[in-house]
Amino acid sequence: MNKKQIVYPYIPNSVPEVKAEMMKVIGINDPMELYEREIPEELRFKGEMQLPEPIYDEYSIKRHTEELLGKNKNAQDHLCFLGAGCAPHFVPALCDEVNGRGEFLTAYVGESIADHGKWQALFEYTSLMAELCDMDILSIPMYDGGTAASSSVRMANRINGRGTVLVPEKMNPENMLIMKNYTNSMPEPDIKMVTIKCDGAGLIDLDDLRSKISSDVCAVFIENPTYLGSVEVNAEAIGKIAKKAGAEYIVYVDPISLGVMEAPANYGATITCGDFHSLGMHLGAGGCQGGFIATYDDMKYISEFKDLMYGLSETSVEGEYGFGEVLYGRTSYGSRDKANEFTGTSTGLWAITAGVYLATMGPQGMEEVGTTIMQRSQYAAQKISALPGVEVKTGGPFFQEFVVNFDMTGKTVAEINKALLGYKIFGGKDLSLDFPAMGQSALYCVTEIHTQQDIDKLVYALNGVVSC
Amino acid sequence: MSRDRYSRFRKFHQAKWDEEIIFELSVPGERGVLVPKAEKEVAAAVGDGVSALAGLKRKKAPALPEISQMRLNRHYLRLSQETMGTDVNIDISQGTCTMKYSPKVQEHMAARHPGITEVHPLQDPETMQGILEIIYKTEQIMKEISGLDYFSFQPGGGAQAVYTNASIIRAYHQSRGDLKRDEIITTMFSHPCDAATPNTAGFKVITLMPDENGFPPIEAFKAALSERTAGIMITNPEDTGIYNPRIKEYVDAAHAVGALCSYDQANANAFLGIARAHEAGFDMCHFNMHKTFSAPHGCMGPATGAVGYREFLRPFMPVPRVEFDGSRYYLDYNCPQSIGKTRSFLGNFGVVLKSYMWIMQHGAEGLKEAAICSVLNNNYMMQKLKKVPGVVMYYDFGVGKNRLEQVRWSWEKLQQDTGFGTTDVNMRLSDFGIQHYWTSHHPWVVPEPFTLEPCESYSKDDLDEYCGVLAEISRECYEEPEVIKGAPHNGPTHRVKHMEIDDEELIAVTWRQYLKKKGLKK
Numbered sequence: 001m002n003k004k005q006i007v008y009p010y011i012p013n014s015v016p017e018v019k020a021e022m023m024k025v026i027g028i029n030d031p032m033e034l035y036e037r038e039i040p041e042e043l044r045f046k047g048e049m050q051l052p053e054p055i056y057d058e059y060s061i062k063r064h065t066e067e068l069l070g071k072n073k074n075a076q077d078h079l080c081f082l083g084a085g086c087a088p089h090f091v092p093a094l095c096d097e098v099n100g101r102g103e104f105l106t107a108y109v110g111e112s113i114a115d116h117g118k119w120q121a122l123f124e125y126t127s128l129m130a131e132l133c134d135m136d137i138l139s140i141p142m143y144d145g146g147t148a149a150s151s152s153v154r155m156a157n158r159i160n161g162r163g164t165v166l167v168p169e170k171m172n173p174e175n176m177l178i179m180k181n182y183t184n185s186m187p188e189p190d191i192k193m194v195t196i197k198c199d200g201a202g203l204i205d206l207d208d209l210r211s212k213i214s215s216d217v218c219a220v221f222i223e224n225p226t227y228l229g230s231v232e233v234n235a236e237a238i239g240k241i242a243k244k245a246g247a248e249y250i251v252y253v254d255p256i257s258l259g260v261m262e263a264p265a266n267y268g269a270t271i272t273c274g275d276f277h278s279l280g281m282h283l284g285a286g287g288c289q290g291g292f293i294a295t296y297d298d299m300k301y302i303s304e305f306k307d308l309m310y311g312l313s314e315t316s317v318e319g320e321y322g323f324g325e326v327l328y329g330r331t332s333y334g335s336r337d338k339a340n341e342f343t344g345t346s347t348g349l350w351a352i353t354a355g356v357y358l359a360t361m362g363p364q365g366m367e368e369v370g371t372t373i374m375q376r377s378q379y380a381a382q383k384i385s386a387l388p389g390v391e392v393k394t395g396g397p398f399f400q401e402f403v404v405n406f407d408m409t410g411k412t413v414a415e416i417n418k419a420l421l422g423y424k425i426f427g428g429k430d431l432s433l434d435f436p437a438m439g440q441s442a443l444y445c446v447t448e449i450h451t452q453q454d455i456d457k458l459v460y461a462l463n464g465v466v467s468c
Numbered sequence: 469m470s471r472d473r474y475s476r477f478r479k480f481h482q483a484k485w486d487e488e489i490i491f492e493l494s495v496p497g498e499r500g501v502l503v504p505k506a507e508k509e510v511a512a513a514v515g516d517g518v519s520a521l522a523g524l525k526r527k528k529a530p531a532l533p534e535i536s537q538m539r540l541n542r543h544y545l546r547l548s549q550e551t552m553g554t555d556v557n558i559d560i561s562q563g564t565c566t567m568k569y570s571p572k573v574q575e576h577m578a579a580r581h582p583g584i585t586e587v588h589p590l591q592d593p594e595t596m597q598g599i600l601e602i603i604y605k606t607e608q609i610m611k612e613i614s615g616l617d618y619f620s621f622q623p624g625g626g627a628q629a630v631y632t633n634a635s636i637i638r639a640y641h642q643s644r645g646d647l648k649r650d651e652i653i654t655t656m657f658s659h660p661c662d663a664a665t666p667n668t669a670g671f672k673v674i675t676l677m678p679d680e681n682g683f684p685p686i687e688a689f690k691a692a693l694s695e696r697t698a699g700i701m702i703t704n705p706e707d708t709g710i711y712n713p714r715i716k717e718y719v720d721a722a723h724a725v726g727a728l729c730s731y732d733q734a735n736a737n738a739f740l741g742i743a744r745a746h747e748a749g750f751d752m753c754h755f756n757m758h759k760t761f762s763a764p765h766g767c768m769g770p771a772t773g774a775v776g777y778r779e780f781l782r783p784f785m786p787v788p789r790v791e792f793d794g795s796r797y798y799l800d801y802n803c804p805q806s807i808g809k810t811r812s813f814l815g816n817f818g819v820v821l822k823s824y825m826w827i828m829q830h831g832a833e834g835l836k837e838a839a840i841c842s843v844l845n846n847n848y849m850m851q852k853l854k855k856v857p858g859v860v861m862y863y864d865f866g867v868g869k870n871r872l873e874q875v876r877w878s879w880e881k882l883q884q885d886t887g888f889g890t891t892d893v894n895m896r897l898s899d900f901g902i903q904h905y906w907t908s909h910h911p912w913v914v915p916e917p918f919t920l921e922p923c924e925s926y927s928k929d930d931l932d933e934y935c936g937v938l939a940e941i942s943r944e945c946y947e948e949p950e951v952i953k954g955a956p957h958n959g960p961t962h963r964v965k966h967m968e969i970d971d972e973e974l975i976a977v978t979w980r981q982y983l984k985k986k987g988l989k990k
Binding site for chain 1: 499516612663963972
């Protein structure tokens, strides 16, 4: 086929006759005339972009992509015990059904007069999350848990004007990197991140917290469960210390834990935040994360959210629901650099999906999934701890994840994980780079998708790997 | 033979289900799905599992609704039908957003292939070579498209990409100990994120107003520059569709005082293969992969803002970088001056995958064809819309000047003639099966604005239908005002009493807050 005559299926007006007709209407003979008048010659690119040869037809691009994606091993052909903020969970079919609907998939910023369904689905997301968190207020979603955590800290800083945030030294390292950048300023950080000592399971050292709390602390930030999986049993005491000093108490949760774990609001949190990936999303190579912040019904908090908020309202017809923008002036769409931080396209489709998940699971489903996760992860920890030279370091109750130390085996986590691949297993996240003091430790994640047989297979494989 | 799109209009009615808020569907005891339970042996070994939580065990179950699966499915499909996505309408309305067709083959790969859906982002790089290869290859492509040297796909959207660039500007000056540089200059017709993100990153923001040409005069720009200028962050063409032909002078002047220049290329669909950040002298840029490169908008995400840099800014880029040693792809975290991360893991890989597929289906010629057709479509529409009574084109320089891919129009004359402004017209638009249009970001510099972007996805027939509908609504404004007053008539809902809710008493952003405000008990 002559290249010049290609009609692109996604560019209807690439048909030469149509193009000619349109040019006639405009009064030009060559479409490049439209550029020649607008973009000065010295700014126009004279060369040709050196791009790969195109793959025009649909079947061939599909084959090409399948070949590339086929090079990836995945959690369908392997057992995956990686979590660390992106744990493998059961995704109800309804979640995929709804987020695959073309109307949701391709909608954007329409008002509720035409996009009523989108507004309602997102309003339902905030409403369902509010029940899960036992708090009143959420905005539409953020990019991921790390950005939600970071924005929570900036909210606290605006609320009380203080310049230090206390965070666990063993907090999620991805989130720490995000927060470190987000609290930075020019010429220097305007919110200082100070770490609180933690034990081997990531639990806060209360004495160290007491020594660092001050009237300059805008917030005490903790994770529950901790990055290392532990349940922060002193969560209420930590909150009391924070609030006594006049600081906000921010608790970062994995929302799938909240069917069985107490909502942070009920042990003193003033801001709850997290990543809702666990609520109905696939692993997606990390592309299915989404952040949320929840607070109380208090203008002190409501006015500090940075993202759009959809308010349930009335229409000109009695009894009909409609939706409006709440406090639009908070957002950068409304007031540019005078806004609370910035907003933009984030993760609307995943938020709708999280709503579908929570509605599908219901209160009983959330309790059951939390229970299964706790039972199976405890079973796995129990079995793994019986292996020679392998130590499970939980330090108390844990949810879904736990630390396994391999120091006594004489093997590194990297070596063990390489060997586990031979058993078609993705071993736990190697912690030795982020936390060298923890030695050769890995973070294992066991959820409702791991059957007893899966866990037994892991134990069998680990036994084989560490004893050879 | 196609219908006359200027006289025969769709007798459209959007689905209107009057659907309940999901909590109103709850029937105690109903289940949407059953979830896996631990095996007997597991339970025997560990007990109920949750007793271990002791005082942190949830005391009161979350008040989520209880709904059977068929009803849930019906609920959400009804809501989807009450949503006017690009797939079902001529989505020219959302100017600045490039509502491009998202080819289904891309979605089928990204949403269904386990080589992406079931891949964990922390897998051993050896087990995700395909993903790393696609990221690496897309980086090489973006380098050609922009003329810059390195790219990252970590940011989860356009605004986050611009924020990443503001962070890079800060890191660059901090690394040089040049700490007095605390100002960023932007323009009023650049996207609000070009002002908001540098402010979040700790800069003072100077926003320049346009003159009669539609962009700030070079003299005003030079007057704003000083030894305190850290950078400029601007769009070109701006959200008016006007390309600032003197952009290189602005960039050179900024460089002369030691500032960096960041190019917001949200509007890049106009000039793929025709103009590049490199030739205009920019140090960094960003592209919206979900706009320019066809990935869908997903009710506001997931998205990807690709950020590109010249060589000297590489040390500050987010970690990890995807590298290739000639045989294997790997992740490089060894970047001590890096800003760290702005988004977790590798960003939204699914969006990168879709963009890669779209680019590969077009090649260099096809990308250029997309740009040309987007500008052609816009200029064709201009000829048609200029004739619609009540329409004004601001910054209209008469013969010889055009717009690139979009136009910020005005209904100023219509309002003067009929009293109906842009909001009134907008309310009526969806009655014809067309998404209501994007007016303008705030503040409205152009009075009674509306912004249309007919990208290359739309056929000549689509453009004619759209123009015909606007002409018809204009006619109604002049001749049948009652029709306009009550609009929308055929939508899923009617005009909302409070489109902007600032009164505390009216704020209800969750169902529980709504019940509380209404004095209704849960």
